[in-house]
Amino acid sequence: MGIIPLIIWLIEDLLYVIIFPGLVTVMVLAIIIIYIERKIAGKVQMRFGPLWVSKRIGGALQSVADLLRFSFQSFIVPEGADRLAFILAPGLMFAFSMIPLIFVPVGPYYSLLFPAGLTVLLSVALILVTPIYAIVIGWSSDNKFSFVGSLREAFLLMSYEIPFIFSVLSMVIFYRTLNYIDAVASQYRFLPGIILNPVAAVVMLIVMIRTTGRFPFDITEADSELVMGLFTEYSALFFGVGMATPYVELYVYSLIFSLLFLGGWWPAPLYSPGPIMGLILPGLVVVVKAFIVMTILVFLRSVYPRYRLDQAVRSGWGYVMGLSALAVVISILEVIFL
Amino acid sequence: MSESSAKERKLRNPIVGHIRALAKGFKYLVEPNRMTLDYPAETMKLPPNYRGFFTVDDKKCIGCSMCEMICPPQAITMIPRVQVQSGQTVPEGAGQGKKTKRPVVNWGRCIYCYFCFDICPVDAFVPSGVHDLAFYNDKDYRPSYEEYLKPPEEPYKNSKKVVSRPDLKRGVGYEPAP
Numbered sequence: 001m002g003i004i005p006l007i008i009w010l011i012e013d014l015l016y017v018i019i020f021p022g023l024v025t026v027m028v029l030a031i032i033i034i035y036i037e038r039k040i041a042g043k044v045q046m047r048f049g050p051l052w053v054s055k056r057i058g059g060a061l062q063s064v065a066d067l068l069r070f071s072f073q074s075f076i077v078p079e080g081a082d083r084l085a086f087i088l089a090p091g092l093m094f095a096f097s098m099i100p101l102i103f104v105p106v107g108p109y110y111s112l113l114f115p116a117g118l119t120v121l122l123s124v125a126l127i128l129v130t131p132i133y134a135i136v137i138g139w140s141s142d143n144k145f146s147f148v149g150s151l152r153e154a155f156l157l158m159s160y161e162i163p164f165i166f167s168v169l170s171m172v173i174f175y176r177t178l179n180y181i182d183a184v185a186s187q188y189r190f191l192p193g194i195i196l197n198p199v200a201a202v203v204m205l206i207v208m209i210r211t212t213g214r215f216p217f218d219i220t221e222a223d224s225e226l227v228m229g230l231f232t233e234y235s236a237l238f239f240g241v242g243m244a245t246p247y248v249e250l251y252v253y254s255l256i257f258s259l260l261f262l263g264g265w266w267p268a269p270l271y272s273p274g275p276i277m278g279l280i281l282p283g284l285v286v287v288v289k290a291f292i293v294m295t296i297l298v299f300l301r302s303v304y305p306r307y308r309l310d311q312a313v314r315s316g317w318g319y320v321m322g323l324s325a326l327a328v329v330i331s332i333l334e335v336i337f338l
Numbered sequence: 339m340s341e342s343s344a345k346e347r348k349l350r351n352p353i354v355g356h357i358r359a360l361a362k363g364f365k366y367l368v369e370p371n372r373m374t375l376d377y378p379a380e381t382m383k384l385p386p387n388y389r390g391f392f393t394v395d396d397k398k399c400i401g402c403s404m405c406e407m408i409c410p411p412q413a414i415t416m417i418p419r420v421q422v423q424s425g426q427t428v429p430e431g432a433g434q435g436k437k438t439k440r441p442v443v444n445w446g447r448c449i450y451c452y453f454c455f456d457i458c459p460v461d462a463f464v465p466s467g468v469h470d471l472a473f474y475n476d477k478d479y480r481p482s483y484e485e486y487l488k489p490p491e492e493p494y495k496n497s498k499k500v501v502s503r504p505d506l507k508r509g510v511g512y513e514p515a516p
Contacts, residue, residue, distance in 0.1 A: 303363035
């Protein structure tokens with residue numbers, strides 16, 4: 001390989017990671033989804049929602065204004081905190097919630113520095129790293145609210161990790177591949193996964209709601225019990241990063257959901273490997289699907305109250321686990337009989 | 339089993355409950371049924387018995403300090419003044435006359451209980467009817483006596499005035515003020 005193709009290849013990969021499905025897209029989508037979440041909650045709860053920042057477009061710049069406000073606040077490290085861990089943990093949490101994006105393809109001709117054979121396995125493994133930093137935050141903050149929040153996160157992590165893995169496993173069994181591109185190709189040939197195995201899709205949705213702290217499982221940062229949960233002691237941009245992390249996770253989970261269950265880049269044509277037809281058009285299809293999933297999940301905020309910790313943990317070890325086992329059985333039966 | 343208990347059992351079924359909650363939320367999302375005001379653009383015209391911020395009538399007040407005594411959060415301070423011939427008071431040393439006291443309210447402490455209105459033997463407190471004021475710094479909370487005497491200005495004068503009325507569908511509704 002000559003030096004110039006290598007450079008072009010590197011630049012393409014950088015653009016992939018930084019701009020299109022990566023960082024910039026994530027931040028823009030996070031800002032939009034936060035606005036949509038607040039507006040939907042406002043409408044359902046008989047009020048206006050954000051309105052007075054840029055009134056002509058319905059308060060759409062409210063999230064941008066919040067971001068600006070976070071950036072100009074001063075950052076305070078509490079006296080008893082473990083200083084290094086306290087400062088590093090939110091950034092690492094954010095970074096590790098982004099890293100699975102490397103293994104989540106949004107187009108059929110995508111390849112990055114890593115072999116594309118085990119992408120499902122690698123992304124699932126990396127997604128489950130993020131909550132560890134939640135526990136680090138709770139430990140380092142020297143605050144009882146943060147600590148209780150991190151303990152709750154640990155309990156819930158234990159109870160919902162296995163259903164998530166089972167749900168992905170059932171689709172892996174059905175598609176007989178550990179690679180997203182082959183999984184989507186198999187959905188092109190047959191039917192989208194949500195029709196083939198709806199139980200697995202329901203389990204995956206419940207786990208997504210749980211892991212990203214959306215509403216019925218808003219237990220780790222229960223505002224009325226733990227002041228702000230994990231982020232009680234944080235201020236300024238660190239608080240903003242901490243608040244943005246669940247939305248990044250939501251985006252990654254929604255991408256995985258749309259790849260495994262909604263047919264990925266399904267209506268997009270498959271024949272040309274160029275940058276526009278090969279990456280941007282299928283990528284847009286996937287991102288739009290993921291965005292619709294995100295919108296449905298943030299809609300839950302306006303409807304549900306909060307589960308207690310014991311109810312959530314019991315449901316995690318109970319019926320969610322049962323459903324996920326059922327999903328695996330369904331997949332095995334379908335593989336045998338179809 | 340009566341019919342009502344069967345209905346209750348159906349409601350207690352978690353799946354039915356989830357679907358009903360989601361459907362109700364979606365219904366409200368599609369046709370918003372708003373019960374709040376678009377606040378600074380529309381403001382409520384309140385009945386006159388809502389007193390809001392208040393000042394004191396300098397001529398009526400007799401300086402008895404009953405308001406200072408009754409004030410639960412100790413927001414009222416009596417400051418020494420001199421009552422001149424016309425009945426007005428001036429700061430000490432600015433004129434000749436009877437030595438007296440006048441109340442000043444610290445708005446940061448006031449809880450708007452209006453005990454001072456109730457206890458005042460000469461009804462010297464004057465309600466302003468202004469309810470919406472914000473202070474930009476700590477100093478504005480503690481006006482001097484001269485600043486306290488000026489009635490506060492209403493902040494949103496050009497807003498649409500509405501009054502509330504009971505509404506069967508959403509609890510409270512609004513109509514333009516008469």
